[in-house]
Amino acid sequence: MPSQRHLELGIYAPTVGRMPPVGPSSFQLVSDASQRIEVTWEYNKRLGLLLEDLGLEVFFQAQRGGAGFGSKRFWSHSLDSFNVGAALAALTSKIRIMSTVQTAYFHPAQVARQAATISQIAGPRWMLNLVSGWVKPDFDMLDIPFDDHAKRYRRTEEFVTVMKKFWTEDNFDYDGEFYRIRQGYCEPKPSEIPCLVNAGGSPVAKDFVAKHCDWYFVGSADPEQSRKDIAEVKEKAKEFNREVKFITYIFTLCRESTSQCEEEMEEVLSLRDNEAAQGIVEGLSGQTIGTFAQNFREGATVDEILEGVVVGVGSAKHIGTPKQVADQLAVLQEVGFDAVTTAFRHCEEELIQYGENVVPLLENMGVRRKR
Numbered sequence: 001m002p003s004q005r006h007l008e009l010g011i012y013a014p015t016v017g018r019m020p021p022v023g024p025s026s027f028q029l030v031s032d033a034s035q036r037i038e039v040t041w042e043y044n045k046r047l048g049l050l051l052e053d054l055g056l057e058v059f060f061q062a063q064r065g066g067a068g069f070g071s072k073r074f075w076s077h078s079l080d081s082f083n084v085g086a087a088l089a090a091l092t093s094k095i096r097i098m099s100t101v102q103t104a105y106f107h108p109a110q111v112a113r114q115a116a117t118i119s120q121i122a123g124p125r126w127m128l129n130l131v132s133g134w135v136k137p138d139f140d141m142l143d144i145p146f147d148d149h150a151k152r153y154r155r156t157e158e159f160v161t162v163m164k165k166f167w168t169e170d171n172f173d174y175d176g177e178f179y180r181i182r183q184g185y186c187e188p189k190p191s192e193i194p195c196l197v198n199a200g201g202s203p204v205a206k207d208f209v210a211k212h213c214d215w216y217f218v219g220s221a222d223p224e225q226s227r228k229d230i231a232e233v234k235e236k237a238k239e240f241n242r243e244v245k246f247i248t249y250i251f252t253l254c255r256e257s258t259s260q261c262e263e264e265m266e267e268v269l270s271l272r273d274n275e276a277a278q279g280i281v282e283g284l285s286g287q288t289i290g291t292f293a294q295n296f297r298e299g300a301t302v303d304e305i306l307e308g309v310v311v312g313v314g315s316a317k318h319i320g321t322p323k324q325v326a327d328q329l330a331v332l333q334e335v336g337f338d339a340v341t342t343a344f345r346h347c348e349e350e351l352i353q354y355g356e357n358v359v360p361l362l363e364n365m366g367v368r369r370k371r
Helices: 041-054 081-091 108-125 136-141 149-168 203-212 223-238 258-270 274-285 289-296 302-310 322-335 347-357 359-365
Strands: 008-012 058-060 096-102 126-131 172-175 180-184 195-199 215-217 245-254 316-320 339-343
Touching: 008 041, 041 058, 041 081, 041 347, 058 245, 058 339, 081 096, 081 108, 096 108, 108 126, 108 149, 126 149, 149 172, 149 180, 149 203, 195 203, 203 223, 215 223, 223 245, 223 322, 245 258, 245 322, 245 347, 258 302, 258 316, 274 302, 316 322, 322 359, 347 359
Parallel strands: 008 058, 008 339, 058 096, 096 126, 126 195, 195 215, 215 245, 245 316, 245 339
Antiparallel strands: 172 180
């Protein structure tokens, strides 16, 4: 019998990327291969409205800072995800809208007020993704100490504690490691506490999600590892009488034939920006690319690691015909994901094709309810 679960689908929106004159348009391909995308409000508005028209559910926005990666400045552009989220919420009525905050860069009082305002526009459709930060040059730009991983998560946990106090209490005092509040006060308060999201594979990240978050953004390149991560976080959340939902992001290249996909991937990889890809790996890992390769996976080469970053910035890759892509999405639902967001090479036109060619297959397979 068809599954009774419903896999939500959406887009990893191009609110980050690169635009001329800095360099050719780019988003989730670390390559000079053409990518028909725009890191603009107008383009993202069209995508959000298209999601709603297609009956899909999730508009996820990352948030970046700084000058990007490599001499060609990959990911040098970033729209403010709060402004985009508020504007899109006013134009839609169904889709979930996720904004991202780098907790080290903003005060929780400021974010609490922004969130309370957006919640009046979007209600529970708006969600907040919490990022502890991972790119040292971005911290350096703002003269913010780039603390070790555990300390960055302690800041994020305290950030959430203080933010929720602004949402729920009046005239509170707080003395913590990172924040000191006297007579904390915020009106209006949100009618509902916004859902919180976090990504990260470390034990510290999983503990944080279990205690504080409603959604866990977890990788899906290895579905069986995802199954283990989901089970682990579910068990941790039970200790706090909480439930967590699970979301991932992928890069999708869906074409009529596998030969078309292969030709396109050859083009993308032949024009790849190794310098930027290496910068991403070293920024995420805090290690040189050579050291990271030694610790990554037995037998993994530097070239293989860079290729994995070039296509989808390290995400899982769903490459193939509509049926092959639908089958891969069905696997993600089976291992426990509640939602999947995807990025495309040419976002607007491929999102339309995705809705026309892949989503009906998922409905017929019982992975999604009929629209």
